[in-house]
Amino acid sequence: MTTIAVVFHSAKGTTAKLADAVIAGVQSSPNATALRMEIVGADIIEGRFRNTAFIDQLDQVDAMIFGSPTFMGSVSAQFKAFADATGEKWGEKAWADKFAAGFTIGTNLSGDQLHTLQYLQIFANQHGMLWASLDIPGGCDPEQRNRLGAQSGLIAHTDNGVLHEVDLVTAHYLGRRVAELATRFSAPNPPAKSVA
Numbered sequence: 001m002t003t004i005a006v007v008f009h010s011a012k013g014t015t016a017k018l019a020d021a022v023i024a025g026v027q028s029s030p031n032a033t034a035l036r037m038e039i040v041g042a043d044i045i046e047g048r049f050r051n052t053a054f055i056d057q058l059d060q061v062d063a064m065i066f067g068s069p070t071f072m073g074s075v076s077a078q079f080k081a082f083a084d085a086t087g088e089k090w091g092e093k094a095w096a097d098k099f100a101a102g103f104t105i106g107t108n109l110s111g112d113q114l115h116t117l118q119y120l121q122i123f124a125n126q127h128g129m130l131w132a133s134l135d136i137p138g139g140c141d142p143e144q145r146n147r148l149g150a151q152s153g154l155i156a157h158t159d160n161g162v163l164h165e166v167d168l169v170t171a172h173y174l175g176r177r178v179a180e181l182a183t184r185f186s187a188p189n190p191p192a193k194s195v196a
């Protein structure tokens with residue numbers, strides 16, 4: 001069984017809804033299970049993320065999908081506090097070669113959410129992880145998934161706290177994609193891609 005951690009912070013709940021759709025996507029893959037790992041303020045003391053058990057749990061997973069709202073053009077302070085607390089894992093290369101992917105949301109259609117995804121990718125690459133893109137060509141999908149056209153991960157948009165159904169469907173797809181990639185590459189002789 002492949003285990004995928006969905007590690008996210010959400011202040012008002014919209015990123016959490018995306019996270020739950022990502023988790024459902026992971027769980028829809030027959031050989032994968034998801035860990036719902038929410039970064040909460042109570043784990044941050046004097047600006048530092050102090051939940052070492054949370055971070056240690058990530059040693060055991062096969063892949064991680066990171067989620068954060070876009071705040072002032074980047075990840076939230078809470079997500080960054082978590083990221084900064086992973087330095088020991090960086091030094092040990094504890095997470096190297098695991099797959100990673102990301103998602104974010106903002107209230108502007110072009111509210112610098114791409115920078116949040118780019119930060120998430122750099123964070124994953126700091127750890128030697130393998131970044132998984134969103135392989136739905138924006139604007140070309142019959143179901144209109146990836147409606148905002150980011151290929152580096154999922155960018156979602158809400159102007160009223162309500163999630164767009166297509167963003168949730170895209171989040172589900174991203175979860176399943178990472179689960180299937182991680183399953184495929186953890187096999188002794190990785191089989192070819194089986195689904196379109």
Ligand SMILES: Cc1cc2nc3c(=O)[nH]c(=O)nc-3n(C[C@H](O)[C@H](O)[C@H](O)COP(=O)(O)O)c2cc1C
Nearest residue numbers: 010011012013014015069071072073106107108111
């Ligand atoms: C401090 C702050 C900064 C924000 N900065 C941005 C931004 O740079 N771009 C954007 O599109 N939305 C921005 N937003 C809107 C949030 O990304 C949006 O409300 C998001 O849905 C919040 O996610 P959450 O419900 O998971 O907390 C900002 C909101 C706050 C509170």
